[in-house]
Amino acid sequence: MQRRHDLDWVRVCAFGLLVLYHVGMYYVSWGWHVKSPDAGTALEPFMMLSSPWRLSLLFLISGVATASLLGKAQRAAVTGGKVRFLGGRSWRLLPPLLFGMLVIVPPQSYYQVVEQLPGGYHEGYLAFYGRYLSAYQGFCGADGDCLILPTWNHLWFVAYLWVYTVALWLLWRWLPRLLEAAGGPVTRALTGTGILLWPILFFAVARAALIGIFDSTHALVDDWYNHVQYFGIFLLGFLIARSTAAWTAMQRFRWLALALWLGSWWAVTTYFGHFVDVAPPHWLRLLMRAAWGLNQWCAIVAILGFARRLAPGDGPLLRYLSQAVFPVYILHQTIIVVLAHHFKAFALPSPVEGPLLVVLTLGLCFAGYELVRRIGWLRPLFGLKARPGDAAVGTPNGMATEER
Numbered sequence: 001m002q003r004r005h006d007l008d009w010v011r012v013c014a015f016g017l018l019v020l021y022h023v024g025m026y027y028v029s030w031g032w033h034v035k036s037p038d039a040g041t042a043l044e045p046f047m048m049l050s051s052p053w054r055l056s057l058l059f060l061i062s063g064v065a066t067a068s069l070l071g072k073a074q075r076a077a078v079t080g081g082k083v084r085f086l087g088g089r090s091w092r093l094l095p096p097l098l099f100g101m102l103v104i105v106p107p108q109s110y111y112q113v114v115e116q117l118p119g120g121y122h123e124g125y126l127a128f129y130g131r132y133l134s135a136y137q138g139f140c141g142a143d144g145d146c147l148i149l150p151t152w153n154h155l156w157f158v159a160y161l162w163v164y165t166v167a168l169w170l171l172w173r174w175l176p177r178l179l180e181a182a183g184g185p186v187t188r189a190l191t192g193t194g195i196l197l198w199p200i201l202f203f204a205v206a207r208a209a210l211i212g213i214f215d216s217t218h219a220l221v222d223d224w225y226n227h228v229q230y231f232g233i234f235l236l237g238f239l240i241a242r243s244t245a246a247w248t249a250m251q252r253f254r255w256l257a258l259a260l261w262l263g264s265w266w267a268v269t270t271y272f273g274h275f276v277d278v279a280p281p282h283w284l285r286l287l288m289r290a291a292w293g294l295n296q297w298c299a300i301v302a303i304l305g306f307a308r309r310l311a312p313g314d315g316p317l318l319r320y321l322s323q324a325v326f327p328v329y330i331l332h333q334t335i336i337v338v339l340a341h342h343f344k345a346f347a348l349p350s351p352v353e354g355p356l357l358v359v360l361t362l363g364l365c366f367a368g369y370e371l372v373r374r375i376g377w378l379r380p381l382f383g384l385k386a387r388p389g390d391a392a393v394g395t396p397n398g399m400a401t402e403e404r
């Protein structure tokens with residue numbers, strides 16, 4: 001497998017979009033850790049441009065990268081080398097997840113309690129942190145819902161990625177013929193218009209059938225709708241990684257996919273905007289769930305198709321950003337929450353405050369990356385491989401990329 005620099009660029013941009021999206025979460029009416037006094041619905045249609053597909057895209061790219069990493073492990077086994085795939089991926093994902101839950105994420109929960117606990121919270125951060133570590137479950141809202149501590153918040157993606165990686169490795173290790181048998185029909189189906197038809201059908205049926213039964217929780221154990229869609233697309237990325245026909249079809253149908261994406265976005269946002277206080281008819285609800293699934297896949301096809309055609313190749317900027325993206329991802333939401341909470345004292349207008357939050361968040365995230373990459377013991381806690389001279393691990397860096 002040749003390295004896919006177009007997918008590297010898409011991955012970098014997708015994680016960059018998370019910064020914009022999570023700053024936006026401060027200003028919309030949807031629930032989040034802290035909220036702007038000016039929060040409302042104005043930004044929500046623009047947030048919906050990426051809501052259905054952001055994480056699915058990243059899981060697909062992770063599946064492609066996993067195919068490359070498992071291929072390397074297989075070649076190493078054939079030549080008598082060490083098979084280090086699962087240990088390497090676990091080392092890249094689990095220490096950052098645990099470190100994030102213990103150090104990076106707690107300020108998000110603290111400021112959520114400060115802002116949303118009925119009657120306020122008047123103890124300091126250290127007192128809160130002690131309760132956080134003790135799994136205190138007494139921070140409850142007026143609706144009776146209680147904050148579950150400790151938590152992984154935005155790092156749920158890392159936990160899910162590790163679980164899906166283990167599941168795929170088990171299939172690869174113990175049922176390789178099953179994967180091979182599935183790969184042929186899938187790759188043959190995803191040629192021509194099949195690149196749109198079959199995944200749209202999968203995502204539309206999954207949402208129509210499951211979203212009314214299983215809410216999106218990101219809690220792993222009860223998140224079955226998300227598991228169906230995210231593991232499904234992770235596995236799809238693995239299966240089509242080497243299928244030139246599938247990627248060519250994405251490029252060929254990129255304009256149609258773009259039109260379907262934007263059309264379904266308009267339909268879904270109009271639907272949510274109209275049925276705010278009135279329940280929609282059941283048939284319309286099912287239709288819009290199907291439209292969500294169409295939006296989810298067509299956006300991915302459009303993005304990957306245009307990236308394959310237009311993305312720059314390799315270069316110093318891409319190599320730098322590819323290394324930085326995981327540490328930036330780990331840090332970004334906590335920085336947003338802390339900055340947003342303390343910005344309230346300045347009463348800045350939202351059109352000024354929002355862009356300032358984006359710029360400062362990115363600046364502090366990259367400053368954090370520059371610090372982390374220079375300190376050997378911090379590197380594995382942010383998903384970076386050891387430097388020469390540090391304790392060697394010898395595994396690929398980042399969340400979903402093969403080693404350069």
